[in-house]
Amino acid sequence: MTATTHExxxxxxxxxxxxxxxxxxxxxxxxxxxxLGLAAWILYLLFDTGQFTATKWTPFQYKGIQELLxxxxxxxxxxxxxxxxxxxxxxxxxxxxxxxxxKPVRWLATLIVEFFRAMPVLVMIFFIFVALRVHPLPALVxxxxxxxxxxxxxxxxxxxNAVERGQREAAFALxxxxxxxxxxxLVPQAVRAMLPAxxxxxxxxxxDTSLGYLITYEEFLHAxxxxxxxxxxxxxxxxxxxxxxxxxxxxxxxxxWFATWVSKRQRRSPxxxxxxxxxxxPGTLLPGTQ
Numbered sequence: 136m137t138a139t140t141h142e143x144x145x146x147x148x149x150x151x152x153x154x155x156x157x158x159x160x161x162x163x164x165x166x167x168x169x170x171l172g173l174a175a176w177i178l179y180l181l182f183d184t185g186q187f188t189a190t191k192w193t194p195f196q197y198k199g200i201q202e203l204l205x206x207x208x209x210x211x212x213x214x215x216x217x218x219x220x221x222x223x224x225x226x227x228x229x230x231x232x233x234x235x236x237x238k239p240v241r242w243l244a245t246l247i248v249e250f251f252r253a254m255p256v257l258v259m260i261f262f263i264f265v266a267l268r269v270h271p272l273p274a275l276v277x278x279x280x281x282x283x284x285x286x287x288x289x290x291x292x293x294x295x296n297a298v299e300r301g302q303r304e305a306a307f308a309l310x311x312x313x314x315x316x317x318x319x320x321l322v323p324q325a326v327r328a329m330l331p332a333x334x335x336x337x338x339x340x341x342x343d344t345s346l347g348y349l350i351t352y353e354e355f356l357h358a359x360x361x362x363x364x365x366x367x368x369x370x371x372x373x374x375x376x377x378x379x380x381x382x383x384x385x386x387x388x389x390x391x392w393f394a395t396w397v398s399k400r401q402r403r404s405p406x407x408x409x410x411x412x413x414x415x416x417p418g419t420l421l422p423g424t425q
Contacts (some may be wrong), residue, residue, distance in 0.1 A: 147351055158376075165378065167188060181373060182274065184368075184373075186373040186374065187374075188254045188369070190368060190369045190371075191368060191371035191373070191374045191376050192371065193368060193369075194365065194368045194371060194374075195374070195378065200362060203358045203362070204355070204358050204359070204362075204378075206353065206354060206358065207354050207355040207356070207357060207358030207359070208355045208358075210272075210347075210352065210353055210354045210355070211341075211344050211345075211347075211354040211355040211356075213272075214272060214275050214276055214279070214344045214347060214352070214354060215340060215341045215344050217276045218275075218276045218279035218280050218283065218340050218344070219283075219337050219340055219341075221276065221280040221284065222279065222280050222284040222287055222336075222337075222340060223284075223287060223333075224284075224286045225280055225281070225284030225285075225287075225288070226285070226286070226287030226288040226290070226291055227287075227288075227291060229244050229247060229248050229285065229288035230287075230288045230289075230291035230292045230295070231244075231286065231317075232244025232247075233245055233248065233292050234292060234295065234317075235290065235393075236313075244288075247285065248288050248289060249285075249363060250285075251281045251282055251284070251285040252282070252285045252286060252289070254281075254282070255280075256278055256279065256282040256343055256346065257346055257349070257379045259277075259278040259281055259282060260274055260275055260278035260279075260346055260347075260349075261349070261350065263277050263278055264350045269351045271347060271351055271352035271353075272347075272351075272352055274350055275344065275346065275347040275352050275354075276398065277348075279340050279343055279344070282343075283336055283337075283339065283340045284399065286336055287333065287336055290329055290332045290333060290336065291325075291329065293322075293329075294325035294326045294328050294329035294332075294404040295317070295321050295322065296324070297325065298321050298324045298350055300324050302320055302321065302324065303316060303320065303321065304322045306319075308401075327398065330394055330397060330398055331394060333394075334390055334391060334393070334394035337390055338390050338391070341383075341386060341387060341390065342383065342387070345383075348360055355379060355382070358408075359375045359376075359378070359379045360375075362375050363375040363376075396402075
């Protein structure tokens with residue numbers, strides 16, 4: 136008998152041989168060296184231009200600067216929370232409209248979705264702020280809601296339509312109304328498939344809150360801009376970026392972690408798990424038989 140290994144070829148590719156493995160190892164080593172070299176070059180430029188001098192990092196020691204950053208972060212989270220909730224509500228309403236059996240409702244919902252999906256979010260924010268004379272926070276939230284709500288409407292519609300058609304037909308055959316079919320059959324099955332796309336769009340909404348500084352909304356990036364443009368600290372632009380960027384990245388990673396946590400809870404939920412049916416045993420009689 137020939138010895139077997141854990142490496143088996145697949146339909147997509149063959150297991151590389153010794154020469155190919157050596158070549159791939161060499162590629163990996165070269166890639167790591169290039170990445171480390173690029174990182175070293177960037178650090179050299181930062182040190183060479185004095186980005187790590189004490190003068191540029193002094194502002195972050197003052198309580199007033201820290202409060203300014205915390206206030207900006209709080210305003211960013213407030214705008215995001217409002218825009219996220221309203222976007223989910225608007226997306227749900229527009230998705231229901233696009234799935235409606237009434238043509239006028241479906242056409243109107245389609246027109247709204249396509250228009251606001253095609254419109255740049257910054258243009259909408261500026262139009263609401265300048266033309267309609269709305270205050271910065273409502274203007275920012277309205278622009279984010281119209282854009283992200285339209286995108287989420289397509290996510291919801293696609294997720295519901297992706298559910299196997301037989302599920303819908305079986306529910307109607309049982310005498311369920313369309314509302315019951317949507318809420319009890321289609322939506323629960325579509326949520327798991329839609330969740331990654333929903334979280335991805337919410338991450339986009341979170342990052343787009345930074346557009347608020349263009350309309351003088353005092354959010355996180357606006358606070359960083361005030362610090363970075365301060366001549367008393369030798370224009371600490373790079374230190375501000377190094378402080379603000381990880382916080383934005385961390386918030387986006389928290390959203391992704393939350394999506395993973397919700398997905399795991401759904402898989403463990405008895406409402407979404409398949410029910411094991413005991414196999415038929417020999418001698419089982421049908422009702423009415425002897």
